[in-house]
Amino acid sequence: xxxxxxxxxxxxxxxxxxxxxxxxxxxxxxxxxxxxxxxxxxxxxxxxxxxxxxxxxxxxxxxxxxxxxxxxxxxxxxxxxxxxxxxxxxxxxxxxxxxxxxxxxxxxxxxxxxxxxxxxxxxxxxxxxxxxxxxxxxxxxxxxxxxxxxxxxxxxxxxxxxxxxxxxxxxxxxxxxxxxxxx
Amino acid sequence: xxxxxxxxxxxxxxxxxxxxxxxxxxxxxxxxxxxxxxxxxxxxxxxxxxxxxxxxxxxxxxxxxxxxxxxxxxxxxxxxxxxxxxxxxxxxxxxxxxxxxxxxxxxxxxxxxxxxxxxxxxxxxxxxxxxxxxxxxxxxxxxxxxxxxxxxxxxxxxxx
Numbered sequence: 146x147x148x149x150x151x152x153x154x155x156x157x158x159x160x161x162x163x164x165x166x167x168x169x170x171x172x173x174x175x176x177x178x179x180x181x182x183x184x185x186x187x188x189x190x191x192x193x194x195x196x197x198x199x200x201x202x203x204x205x206x207x208x209x210x211x212x213x214x215x216x217x218x219x220x221x222x223x224x225x226x227x228x229x230x231x232x233x234x235x236x237x238x239x240x241x242x243x244x245x246x247x248x249x250x251x252x253x254x255x256x257x258x259x260x261x262x263x264x265x266x267x268x269x270x271x272x273x274x275x276x277x278x279x280x281x282x283x284x285x286x287x288x289x290x291x292x293x294x295x296x297x298x299x300x301x302x303x304x305x306x307x308x309x310x311x312x313x314x315x316x317x318x319x320x321x322x323x324x325x326x327x328x
Numbered sequence: 329x330x331x332x333x334x335x336x337x338x339x340x341x342x343x344x345x346x347x348x349x350x351x352x353x354x355x356x357x358x359x360x361x362x363x364x365x366x367x368x369x370x371x372x373x374x375x376x377x378x379x380x381x382x383x384x385x386x387x388x389x390x391x392x393x394x395x396x397x398x399x400x401x402x403x404x405x406x407x408x409x410x411x412x413x414x415x416x417x418x419x420x421x422x423x424x425x426x427x428x429x430x431x432x433x434x435x436x437x438x439x440x441x442x443x444x445x446x447x448x449x450x451x452x453x454x455x456x457x458x459x460x461x462x463x464x465x466x467x468x469x470x471x472x473x474x475x476x477x478x479x480x481x482x483x484x485x486x487x488x
Contacts, residue, residue, distance in 0.1 A: 169488040170450065170485050170486065170487065170488065171485070171486035172453060172483060172484070172485055172486075173483075173484045173486075174481060174482070174483060174484070175471070175481070175482035175483070175484055182479055183479075184479055184480040185473075185480055185481055185482045186460075186473055186480045186482075187460065187473065188460070188462050188471035188472070188473055188482045189462045189471070190462050190463065190464040190469055190471050191464065192373075192420065192464060192465035192466060193464065193465075193466055194464030194466060194468050194469035197471060197482070197484070199471075199482055214469070214484065238465060266350070268351050269351065270351070271353065277368070278368065278369065278370070279370070280370045280371050280372040281372065282372045282373065282374075283373055283374070283420060283465035287354075287372060287395075288351075288372070289370035289371075289372040289377055289379070290370070291367075291368045291369065291370060297365045297366055298365075298366060298367065298368045299361060299362055299364060299365055299366070299367050300361050300364070300367045300368065300370045300377075300379045301353065301358045301361060301362070302353075302354050302357055302358060302361070302370075302372070302377065302395070303351045303352060303353055303354065304351075304352040304353075304354060305350065305351065305352075306352075307350045307352060308350025308351065309350075314466075
């Protein structure tokens, strides 16, 4: 068998699966979330890279969705079918927690959905600060927010250890995933 | 008796308002951060906070803070005077930073390795214009928001 044949086979397999290998990187387009081509924005990966949160248009409203990265399977979110537009999703290590900014009446509100318990935690910021974007620490014990004050933005960090259990990598204390995580 | 009950109740309400529903500010760090008016786009992983902070003349720069020491960490070779960063993401070890930046007439995605002080441009394939980037905390996968033909798409890049 010619020596180039295995390479050709791998290349064919990758092109069929929508992947490419360039410069040592393995590339893949995110699995579609619906029919046809649509905008997908603000990607956020879980700490272990297993889950992908992103924003799509649903009935003209910017809505967060959660998928398994490899299969594209959509995962249910209990509290996040309303209060659009959604903005700035962020996931913890195993994807137990999904933090994002939602619309609450006239104001923006940072919230965290706990996929293991089904609870929604609103985060009330001090001093009338309004969230513009956020990043949840992978263990869920801190959150960094871009907040607006007097027309300018700044980054502020808050401790969440009094509110959330840690969501650490397997093998570390207090790890735990969402409802579909293996036991 | 009734009056003291009411004042006790008011105190409880006040206290619960101060705690922000379990949200506790980090006073020392936040005072430092509050001095950087115009900062945005935080990425938090492990004991690392990366974000975009104001530099000069409306330009931004990538800044990395070691939260364990509450001190900024130098990033030699990353912030160029002719570049404007748009998005940054850091991994759990604080070793790799992914940055989307505008430079001259193009927008590019790059990977910065702190221990090597090296930057590597990651080309968009097929061609597209990146806008934001997210790291898996384990440092293995990047998710990049890319514009192609007027549509925003997400590319997933597994790092070797």
